[in-house]
Amino acid sequence: MIVFTWPALLFVGELLLKVVMIMVVLLHRKKTSSTKLAWIMLIILIPLVGTVMYLLVGTTGLGYIRRKRHRDILAKIPQSVFSHVSDSNLKVVRVSPLHHSISYIGETVGGSYVIGGNRAALFGDSQKMIDSLANDIDKSTKQCHILSYIMLDDKAGQKISHSLIQAVDRGVVCRLLVDAIGSREFLQSQTCKDLKRQGVHVNSALPANLLRAVFERLDLRNHRKIAVIDNSVGYMGSQNIAEPSFAKKSKYAPWIDASVRLTGPAVRELQAIFTQDWCMAGEENLASLLAEPIEIHEDGFPVQLLATGPNSNNQALAQLLQTAFFSAQEELVITTPYFSPDISTESALLITAQRGVETHLVVPRNNDSKLFAAASRSRYSRLLDAGVHIHEFHGGMLHSKTITIDRTLALIGSANLDRRSLELNFEVSMLIYDTDFASELRFLQTSYMEHATLVGQHTPSQWSISQRLWQNAVGLIAPIL
Secondary structure, three states, X not given: OOOOOHHHHHHHHHHHHHHHHHHHHHHOOXXXXXXXXXXXXXXXXXXXXXXXXXXXXXXXXXXXXHHHHHHHHHHHOOOOHHHOOOOOOOOEOXXXXXXXXXXXXXXXXXXXXXXXXXXXXXXXXXXXXXXXXXXXXXXXXXXXEEEEOOEOOOHHHHHHHHHHHHHHHOOOEEEEEEEOOOOXXXXXXXXXXXXXXXXXXXXXXXXXXXXXXOOXXXXXXXXXXXXXXXXXXXXXXXXXXXXXXXXXXXHHOOEEOOXXXXXXXXXXXXXXXXXXXXXXXXXXXXXXXXXXXXXXXXXXXXXXXXXXXXXXXXXXXXXXXXXXXXXXXXXXXXEOOOEEOOHHHHHHHHHHHHOOOEEEEEXXXXXXXXXXXXXXXXXXXXXXXXXXXXXXXXXOXXXXXXXXXXXXXXXXXXXXXXXHHHHHOEEEEEEXXXXXXXXXXXXXXXXXXXXXXXXXXXXXXXXXXXXXXXXXXXXXXXXXX
């Protein structure tokens, strides 16, 4: 008679759990080999914890109901301004041959078109951006729409809230959409209660609770930062509604951001993206606003907006970045707070440097995420060997997500250069095909590098063994961060 002891049963149970979960991971159709390998390692080394983590955050699912609803919304409310506005002066712009492959990827994979007639003001100062947004809200006459991943109940949050309340008093319709996790504290604050009581329509994007965790992944977030005032002025970039002191993580302050104030046809596409997200969060459909006449600047420049997320175009940004890197002829400059891209994007960056393009990567020295800091530094050796110049910014938490190529093309938005932004979160990015704007953004990037330390070729080898072990261990699981 065979007698099973508790240790034996636990051993067999753990072994069966590992086998089943490894099969589940291997059969997942959308995961890359590196991601699958990272999950398998975690499940083997810490089977119970690894299994729970995979079930909670291992898939890219929004949940069946939410996924179907979002697809219906995208079909009914497309992003493209050409789908909503009939104006003979509104035309698809053909960019220079140097950038044609980039714009074409944006069209074919991202579903967005290059549109001309836009103007943009760049903000490298967070307080000036908040002041400008509040000023535009104070001048509004029709509607104010704001979408932010994080909104804090600090001076910046209260300033914008006060302007929204005053706008409502003038008869302006104000809508505020914030991420349910990123702005959780704000949604419970007295300021938020005051906004609702005074007539501001407040909604939360992607509500999360334990019940939803059974059916969908809770850490898929709306990471976008958008504002549209009177259907004619728009804001986008990396700036949350928060002070540079960023009370949630003040020890890393000041937080350094880059954003733009837009006018022109691109604003209508920002409105369309906001409308999609607002409709997803509630039942109100604002599509009628998208058909209003638009402003086209004769001396304006062409831009291309790319909205990405887990239910649509979630590979478009990575493919666009890879194409953009390969298009660089002389210089490529990247600033990002979190650097942990997929293998293909990292390879494109390495090849860009290896073919003689002066390539700069600027990241914060004191990162608010120890895991991402370690994952980034695990890549330093191969980046440096390829010829990438790595700058560690020491003036605060560099939160700007910017790219310039040959001082002729610029990219700015909410997306980090990591797997979460490239594959999971809802993000919005903008390509600006204008030499003057690209040069202005390049000047801002220069200011970051002037407050940064250039990482030496031999610096990684001088780190202690414990540091390198930690960084390389985190680097192995980087695909699932």
